[in-house]
Amino acid sequence: MSSNPPSLGAPTAPGPPISTALKGSKSISNPFGVDLVIPFSTSVGKDRVKDSNEIKESYEHFLRALESEGGLRIASRSGNKIKGKEEIWVFVGASDEKISELLKREQSLDKNHNLPQHNHEGELNPATRLRLIYNLLTAPTVQHGLGITPGEGKWKRVKSIMALHDEEMDRVWIERWTKGDWKVGLIAGLDQSDSTNLGAHQPPPIHLYFEFLTTYSLSLLPLSIISVLFYLLTPADSYPPLYSFLLCLYSTTFVALWRIKERKLAVRWGTSGCESVAVGRLRPEYVANMGWDKAVPSSGENTVEVIQAGHDLTRDAKVALSVPVILICGMGLGVVLMGIFVLEAFVGQVYDGMGKQIVPLMPTALFVLVVPQIVGAYGKLANRLVKWEDHPTPVGAEKSLTGKTFAMNGIVAYLGLFLSAFVYVPFGPFIMNYVQGRMTHTSTPVASTPEQAGLGPRTSGEKQHAIKADRLKGQLFAYTVTNQVVNIFLELGLPYLLRFVADWRSGKTTLKATLKKQDGAEASPTSESEVEERFLKKVERELALPDYSLFTDYAEMVTQFGYVTIWSIVWPLAPVFALMNNYIELRSDALKICKHVRRPIGDRVETIGSWLQTLSIISWIGAVTNATLIYLFRPSTALHHQTPNPNVPIHGNTHISVLLATYRSPPTLQTLLPVLIPLGLIALAASHGFLVLRWVVDGIAERVLWRGSEEERKLQKLKAKSGNVEQRVMEKRIYDLGSLRGGFWNGGEEGAREIGRVTKAE
Structure with missing residues (x-):
């Protein structure tokens, strides 16, 4: 050669x-x-x-x-x-x-x-x-x-x-x-065997991710139009039930359509069934644990076709045993987040003593310093659990790790909104009075009033009017707009900056040299030695890049799907900003994959794995949450026959505010039963209604999009041949x-x- x-x-x-x-x-x-x-x-x-x-x-x-x-x-x-x-x-x-x-x-x-x-x-x-x-x-x-x-x-x-x-x-x-072509991702994934294809240099998991991201982004277009109409034509904070139903229908339909689409893509790409143990690449650790590392493979064929049932049962038992560990870790993280929430929502508002300028900054500082450490420690624990479970293939291990890791991410992403919706908004005044009373009682033995305890005057009903549903909108805006802008900078701008600083500190570059390189003024090599020298510099540069992880990109989109389907009823413009973000996200992810991480190498995949189940769970949570929010915050015309509690303002004249305003003292379990019992029944009815809706939508999608399709006929032919398997022996070349x-x-x-x-x- x-x-x-x-x-x-x-x-x-x-x-x-x-x-x-x-x-x-x-x-x-x-x-x-x-x-x-x-x-x-x-x-x-x-x-x-x-x-x-x-x-x-x-x-x-x-x-x-x-x-x-x-x-x-x-x-x-x-x-x-x-x-x-x-x-x-x-x-x-x-x-x-x-x-x-x-x-x-x-x-x-x-x-x-x-x-x-x-x-x-x-x-x-x-x-x-x-x-x-x-x-x-x-x-x-x-x-x-x-x-x-x-x-x-x-x-x-x-x-x-x-x-x-x-x-x-x-x-x-x-x-x-x-250039703004929405169909780039779709075109790039149609034929993975064509070397002239635009996306042929990307592996199957990247193809599937961009297919998912493009499909999801395009699905937001009709929802955005509907959301804008509801935002313009309905009263503010009205929580219209029709819009809630459309959100539920959208989420259910999208999950059903994507389930059919990824099945079709697997047949079209020749990856249907590729994740099975008999075909997929096995983990060497699993092979060693099974005692197969000393086995001599037969010519051309995978000798591993049937996994012993005992090992399957053992792995399933380990997976089941890891669930309580995940629940305990989730509860611990939830307690920490609730403590930060109480400190930010209540203590920061009532404290008026020494260092009052610092107290409002403490929740943010604690969140930045403590929560990432907890999530990071849990990530290490999740990796150990997955290794202990001993999955046969890397794809299976990655799916297990995905489910465990996103559980914590979901708590961080959504718990603040749930606490605001179901604790802060309806019961905020009572909790604030309670916190202020407890701080007055425990701050000093001689303090008999809030002023003596350094808390300022007791919060009046007029001042507590600030505790309102607008907090939900503010949080949702921060999650769907502000955080996404920050993420784009972290994905695109920050890597360039960090690389320049690292090269500058090591003496490898200067600002002038960097600008000259960006202008394309780099001279062409004139000898073989210069070609090799430049090639080795490229190797050094790319070895310094981090490995690419699809988890981060999938987690970002699935989390956004949750904001849209669960919380859009609070702020109907959320789908619009999600669509705008995804238009940029498609391009920023492509740039990140090509410039800021190592080139991905992936096994064949036939599905997005655990993310599909996560989307279904989020859809169900959205249906239940929307129904309960409508019940709690729907406009009310109830007449007040009792003397209202002066410490509880009637904000927005909603059902929950009218009910709580009639209490002369903080609500007890007995007084809350008229709210909690109907709330539980509504949540139960919404859950069952969602299951019925999903069954109907899945059935329609199956009949319309799958049955009789070319992909189904191809699979049927393969199943018909399953009883007549032709074994071929591949000779090893010399x-x-x-x-x-x-x-x-x-x-x-x-x-x-x-x-x-x-x-x-x-």
């Missing part, structure tokens, strides 16, 4: 002479056809002799594993030289013949398990190519992989496995998004090692020399 750098369009094919490649080197982001970069740690600790021997043995074992798999090109270079963070960069590429072998092996496995076949005629798209090589390196030996698990066991010196960005394809993708060496591809020689130099120096 030629040692000359291949062209951009064909990353594994022999390229033109170096002089020809250099003419267009400004558009070449990967001149040597590197598929994956693997940083190998060579840092030495206190026990230098032990660490030096470990480095030699680990590197030798690592290279032996790579070289044992025919068809791979290997190169090594000295990488990071920062004290305590020394690295060797190992580059891996695959020949076209190897990719063809891996693809045929996957297709054979899919066919033997009756998965819909995908046509891969012509040039294979870059995302599929990277996925096949990544799976080869990380799949356990029982699935014909090398079982490399970065940071674990004998692979603990392997820090990560990273793919390099295709800067030219990224640039074109971002340009299409910035590759000429000499054809995979030369030029940039020097094997592990340079890395071995660097390790020898480091250990000798030590």
